[in-house]
Amino acid sequence: MSTPYRIHCLVPDLPTPEAVLPFLEEMHENRWYSNFGPLVKRFEAELTAFLGRENGAEGCHVATFSSATTAMELALKAMKLPAGANVLVPAVTFPATALVAMNAGLTPVLADVDLESWELTPDIARAALAQGEYAAVIPVAAFGRPVDPAPWVAFQKETGVPVILDVAAALGQQDIHKDLTYCFSLHATKPFGVGEGGLLVSSDEAMITLSRSLSNFGFQGPAGVVLEAGTNAKFPEYFASVGLVQIARWYEVSERRQAVLDKYLTGLKKAGNSIVLQQGTGDFIPAVFPIYMPGKAEKLVARMDAAGIQTRRWYLPPLYDHPALGHLPYADKTSDMPFAGCEKLRTGLVGLPFHAFLSDEDIKEICDIVAGVYV
Amino acid sequence: MSTPYRIHCLVPDLPTPEAVLPFLEEMHENRWYSNFGPLVKRFEAELTAFLGRENGAEGCHVATFSSATTAMELALKAMKLPAGANVLVPAVTFPATALVAMNAGLTPVLADVDLESWELTPDIARAALAQGEYAAVIPVAAFGRPVDPAPWVAFQKETGVPVILDVAAALGQQDIHKDLTYCFSLHATKPFGVGEGGLLVSSDEAMITLSRSLSNFGFQGPAGVVLEAGTNAKFPEYFASVGLVQIARWYEVSERRQAVLDKYLTGLKKAGNSIVLQQGTGDFIPAVFPIYMPGKAEKLVARMDAAGIQTRRWYLPPLYDHPALGHLPYADKTSDMPFAGCEKLRTGLVGLPFHAFLSDEDIKEICDIVAGVYV
Numbered sequence: 001m002s003t004p005y006r007i008h009c010l011v012p013d014l015p016t017p018e019a020v021l022p023f024l025e026e027m028h029e030n031r032w033y034s035n036f037g038p039l040v041k042r043f044e045a046e047l048t049a050f051l052g053r054e055n056g057a058e059g060c061h062v063a064t065f066s067s068a069t070t071a072m073e074l075a076l077k078a079m080k081l082p083a084g085a086n087v088l089v090p091a092v093t094f095p096a097t098a099l100v101a102m103n104a105g106l107t108p109v110l111a112d113v114d115l116e117s118w119e120l121t122p123d124i125a126r127a128a129l130a131q132g133e134y135a136a137v138i139p140v141a142a143f144g145r146p147v148d149p150a151p152w153v154a155f156q157k158e159t160g161v162p163v164i165l166d167v168a169a170a171l172g173q174q175d176i177h178k179d180l181t182y183c184f185s186l187h188a189t190k191p192f193g194v195g196e197g198g199l200l201v202s203s204d205e206a207m208i209t210l211s212r213s214l215s216n217f218g219f220q221g222p223a224g225v226v227l228e229a230g231t232n233a234k235f236p237e238y239f240a241s242v243g244l245v246q247i248a249r250w251y252e253v254s255e256r257r258q259a260v261l262d263k264y265l266t267g268l269k270k271a272g273n274s275i276v277l278q279q280g281t282g283d284f285i286p287a288v289f290p291i292y293m294p295g296k297a298e299k300l301v302a303r304m305d306a307a308g309i310q311t312r313r314w315y316l317p318p319l320y321d322h323p324a325l326g327h328l329p330y331a332d333k334t335s336d337m338p339f340a341g342c343e344k345l346r347t348g349l350v351g352l353p354f355h356a357f358l359s360d361e362d363i364k365e366i367c368d369i370v371a372g373v374y375v
Numbered sequence: 376m377s378t379p380y381r382i383h384c385l386v387p388d389l390p391t392p393e394a395v396l397p398f399l400e401e402m403h404e405n406r407w408y409s410n411f412g413p414l415v416k417r418f419e420a421e422l423t424a425f426l427g428r429e430n431g432a433e434g435c436h437v438a439t440f441s442s443a444t445t446a447m448e449l450a451l452k453a454m455k456l457p458a459g460a461n462v463l464v465p466a467v468t469f470p471a472t473a474l475v476a477m478n479a480g481l482t483p484v485l486a487d488v489d490l491e492s493w494e495l496t497p498d499i500a501r502a503a504l505a506q507g508e509y510a511a512v513i514p515v516a517a518f519g520r521p522v523d524p525a526p527w528v529a530f531q532k533e534t535g536v537p538v539i540l541d542v543a544a545a546l547g548q549q550d551i552h553k554d555l556t557y558c559f560s561l562h563a564t565k566p567f568g569v570g571e572g573g574l575l576v577s578s579d580e581a582m583i584t585l586s587r588s589l590s591n592f593g594f595q596g597p598a599g600v601v602l603e604a605g606t607n608a609k610f611p612e613y614f615a616s617v618g619l620v621q622i623a624r625w626y627e628v629s630e631r632r633q634a635v636l637d638k639y640l641t642g643l644k645k646a647g648n649s650i651v652l653q654q655g656t657g658d659f660i661p662a663v664f665p666i667y668m669p670g671k672a673e674k675l676v677a678r679m680d681a682a683g684i685q686t687r688r689w690y691l692p693p694l695y696d697h698p699a700l701g702h703l704p705y706a707d708k709t710s711d712m713p714f715a716g717c718e719k720l721r722t723g724l725v726g727l728p729f730h731a732f733l734s735d736e737d738i739k740e741i742c743d744i745v746a747g748v749y750v
Contacts, residue, residue: 011406017399024392031386033563033570066441066571069592069607095592095601102604188408195408196441196611217444217470218699226470226697229477232444236571238613322601324593 006308023241068198085135144287169287267367381683398616443560443573460510519662544662642742
C-alpha cells in the first residue's frame with residue numbers, strides 16, 4: 001500500500017490467489033458467478049458449521065450479502081419496524097451503525113458508551129428506554145470485542161425491544177445465542193476477511209429469507225415477481241471462494257494474531273500502568289488494537305507519525321461530530337453530559353498497528369514510543 | 376448450471392481464472408482488496424479510454440460501484456432531487472429501474488413503451504411532462520438496444536428535466552454524449568460482464584465524486600468524517616481485475632456474439648415474416664435476444680421447454696403487475712389504455728437463448744421451433 005508509513009496499521013491476511021484458484025476453476029466451469037450459486041451455498045453451509053463449532057450457534061441460519069452494511073440495512077427492512085422509528089446506537093462506533101438505520105428509513109438515536117467495555121451496554125440501553133421509545137437496539141462489538149449475548153437476551157425478553165448486534169469485526173470470536181440477530185463483516189481489513197461481504201446470522205428464518213430476497217431486488221417465488229422492494233446486495237461466487245479458503249485458514253490466522261497480541265501485552269506492560277486497554281483484552285483477540293491514554297492521544301499519534309508508524313483514531317470523532325450525523329437525536333435527554341463516556345474516550349483512544357506481518361522489532365519499537373509518551 | 380435445460384438462455388463469457396491470475400497476484404502483493412485500490416483506478420482509467428475509443432465519450436468521468444443498481448441509487452441521491460419527486464421510468468424494464476428511484480426516496484412514475492424500439496422514447500416522455508411534473512427521466516436501453524443520445528440531449532435542453540440513462544446491458548455499444556448521465560452494469564450475464572459491478576459515466580464531476588463518496592459511507596475529505604449519509608457500494612479489486620481482462624477480450628467477445636446474431640437472423644428469416652425483432656437489431660448486438668410473436672409467446676415457450684431449451688420472458692410482467700410496484704402512479708392519467716404498448720408486447724415477447732456457446736445446430740433447432748409455432 002502506497003502510504004508514507006513504514007509500519008501500517010492494518011494489513012489484511014488473505015489467502016494467496018493460488019489457494020483460491022481451485023474454487024475459481026470450479027466457478028468458471030459452472031459459468032455461475034453470482035446470484036446464489038453453488039459456492040455461495042457451500043460457503044453458507046460451512047459457515048453454519050463453523051459458527052456452531054466455534055461460537056455455539058445452534059438452530060441459526062446464515063445468509064451472505066455484498067457487505068455488512070447492506071446486510072444490516074436489509075435485515076432492518078425485513079424486520080418491518082415502523083417507518084421513522086427510533087433505533088438505539090452507540091455514538092462511538094463505525095458510522096455505518098447509524099447509516100444502516102437511516103438507509104432503512106429509521107431514526108438512529110445516539111447513546112453513550114461504557115468506559116470499561118467502550119460499548120453500548122444493556123444498562124445504557126435501559127436508561128434510554130426509560131426516556132424514549134425504541135423499535136430496536138443495535139449494540140456494537142467495538143473494535144471486535146465480542147458482546148456477551150446473555151445480558152442482551154435478558155434485555156430483549158424484559159423489554160420486548162429486538163436486539164440486532166453489529167458484530168462486524170468479531171466473526172469467529174462472537175458467541176451466538178439463537179434469540180439475537182447478528183451482522184458480521186467479511187471486509188478485507190477484518191480478521192475473517194474475504195474482500196467485501198457481510199453475513200446475517202439469526203434463528204428467524206423468515207427474516208433471513210426476506211433479507212436474502214431483498215438482496216436480489218425482492219424477487220420471490222416461482223413467478224419471478226418483486227414481492228417487496230429490494231436492491232442488489234448479492235454476495236458473489238468469487239468472495240465465497242475466498243471465504244471457503246479463509247475458513248480452512250482460520251486457526252493459523254488466529255494463531256498469528258494471538259502471537260502479536262501476546263507480544264503487545266508484554267511490551268505494553270513495560271510502558272506502565274497508565275495505558276488502559278479495552279475490558280477483556282487478552283480473553284479475546286481484538287480486530288484493531290486501540291489503547292486509551294487520556295489526554296495523550298495527539299502526542300502519541302505525532303510521535304508515531306514521526307517514526308513512520310501509522311495509527312488510526314478509531315472510532316473518532318463520535319458520531320455526533322460527523323456532519324451527516326450531527327442532527328441525530330440523543331438518547332440521554334436530561335443530562336448535561338449525554339456523552340460523558342465518549343468525550344473521555346476521545347481524549348485518549350489511539351489504534352496501534354495490529355496485523356500478522358508485524359515483526360518483534362516493530363512491536364518493540366511501537367511499545368517503546370508508547371512508553372515514551374509519558375516521559 | 377444445474378437447470379433442467381439442455382440449451383441455456385444466457386451463459387456468461389468471462390475470462391478464465393488463469394487470465395485473471397496475474398492481476399490477482401498484483402492485488403495480493405499490494406494487500407489491497409477494496410476501497411479504491413490501484414486496480415480499480417487502472418480499470419476506471421482504461422474504461423475511460425475504452426468509452427472514448429468505442430463510444431465517443433469525451434470529457435466524461437467513470438466511477439465503479441458494487442452494481443448498476445447501487446450506482447444508480449447513489450447517482451440519484453447525489454443529484455439531490457427533491458424528496459419524493461416523480462421520476463419517469465418505462466413499465467417494460469428490469470424492475471431495478473423503478474427500485475433505484477424508490478430506494479433514493481423518489482417516486483417512479485410508469486410510462487408506456489414504444490412498439491418499435493420497445494423503449495421509453497422522448498415523445499412518450501414529452502406526453503408525460505404535459506400531464507405532470509418530473510424531477511428526472513430514466514430511459515432504458517431495453518435488452519441492450521443502445522439509446523440514441525441526440526433526441527434525449529434535445530429533450531433535456533428543451534425541458535430542463537435531467538436524463539439519466541439506464542443502459543445497464545449496453546456497455547460497449549451505447550454512444551456517450553457528455554450532457555447525459557449513463558449507468559452500466561458489469562453483471563456476469565451482461566455482454567461486458569465481470570461478475571457483479573456497475574458504472575456511472577458523466578461529465579458532471581461533482582456528481583460522480585459525491586456518488587463515489589456515498590459508496591464509501593459518505594466519507595469525504597482529509598478529516599475522515601461522513602459529510603453525507605452513504606452506504607457501502609464499493610467496487611472491489613477482484614472485479615477490477617476481471618474487468619481489465621474483459622476490456623482486452625472485448626473484440627473477441629463481440630465477434631462471437633455477432634456470429635451468433637448473424638446465424639439467428641438468417642435462421643429466423645426462414646421462419647417467416649411474422650417474427651418481429653426490436654427496432655435496429657442487426658445494427659447492434661442485443662444483450663439478450665427477445666423476439667415478438669403476438670399471441671404466440673406461451674405456445675413458443677411450451678415448445679422450447681419440451682425440447683429442453685430455456686427461454687425467458689424478459690421484462691415481463693410489466694412493472695405495474697409486480698406486487699411491490701403495483702401502487703406506483705401512471706404517467707398517462709387520461710387514457711383508457713395507459714400501457715397500450717406494454718400490453719401488446721406482453722402477448723408476444725420471448726427471449727431466446729443468446730450467448731457465445733450456442734452451436735450452429737442449437738440455433739437451427741431454435742429457429743425451426745420458432746417457425747413451427749406458426750404452423
